[in-house]
Amino acid sequence: MVENKIKVVMCCLGPETHNRGIMIVSSILKEEGMEVVYMGNTTADNAIKAAVEEDVSVIGVSSLSGAHLRTGKHLIELLKKKGLEKSIACVIGGVIPPGDVKTLKEMGFSNVCVSGTKRDELVAAMKVASASVIA
Ligand code: B12
Numbered sequence: 040m041v042e043n044k045i046k047v048v049m050c051c052l053g054p055e056t057h058n059r060g061i062m063i064v065s066s067i068l069k070e071e072g073m074e075v076v077y078m079g080n081t082t083a084d085n086a087i088k089a090a091v092e093e094d095v096s097v098i099g100v101s102s103l104s105g106a107h108l109r110t111g112k113h114l115i116e117l118l119k120k121k122g123l124e125k126s127i128a129c130v131i132g133g134v135i136p137p138g139d140v141k142t143l144k145e146m147g148f149s150n151v152c153v154s155g156t157k158r159d160e161l162v163a164a165m166k167v168a169s170a171s172v173i174a
Contacts, residue, residue, distance in 0.1 A: 044072065045072075045096060045165060046076070046094065046095040046097075047068060047073055047076065047096075047097045047169075048089050048090045048093065048095050048099065049061055049065045049068075049075055049077050049078065050079065050080070051079060051100070051101050052080075052081070052082065052100055052102070052113070052114060053109075055101070057103035057104060057134075060101045060103055061077075064101065064152075064161060067162070068099075071162045073165060076089055083110070083113050083114040083117045084117060086114065087117060087118060087121060087123065095127070096168070097128050097149075097165055097172075098128075098129045099132070100130070100132070101131075101132055101133050102132070102133040104134075107139060108139060108142065111129075111143055111146060111148065112146055114129060115147040125172065128171050128172050129147065129149060129168070130148060130164050130165060130168045131148050131150075131151055132151065132153070132161070132164075133154070134154055137153070149164070149168035150164040150167065152164055
């Protein structure tokens with residue numbers, strides 16, 4: 040059986056200057072056979088528009104500078120406002136304190152990948168997120 044290729048939008052939301060995380064994770068996902076729509080710094084609105092246009096199942100957000108709760112909340116709220124929360128899953132990663140992981144999951148993130156997350160765990164997080172959406 041041919042497995043459908045997982046397609047992911049990768050972005051940083053807001054004025055995030057840390058781009059090593061998003062570049063490294065994007066490369067890993069590509070090496071693992073996923074299709075990555077690399078957006079770099081963008082807005083939540085543009086990330087969602089790209090996800091719809093490109094028909095992706097997961098939006099991956101990289102956040103290292105500490106704005107993950109604010110930008111994450113805005114992304115999830117916007118996705119819900121557009122009625123897309125069941126067809127696009129969100130995964131966030133970066134420098135995220137352990138105490139915020141639960142908050143982000145309660146907000147609606149399918150998974151949260153903190154510093155030091157291993158390659159296999161990153162790939163698994165994307166696969167689980169992608170499998171959770173309604174095509
Ligand atoms: C290098 C660096 C910089 C460089 C960035 C260079 C670049 N082009 O990326 C420069 C010098 C520009 C910089 C600037 C700043 N930095 Co800086 N920086 C760092 C440093 C030392 C390393 C970050 C890095 O590149 N890591 C490499 C990545 C690959 O490692 P990683 O995070 O472990 O990545 C894993 C996970 O995060 C996850 N992941 C990451 N993204 C994603 C996305 C998805 C979808 C998934 C699934 C997983 C995932 O997977 C990766 C693999 O396991 C960290 C300290 C640290 N040790 O983290 C501080 C750090 C991130 N910086 C910090 C700060 C405060 C700043 C500044 C605000 C400083 C200032 N006052 O100007 C500015 C940022 C301004 C802004 N608005 O963005 C703080 C952030 C504090 C916080 N989060 O609460 C840190 C933690 C330092 C500290 N201990 O205080 N920084």
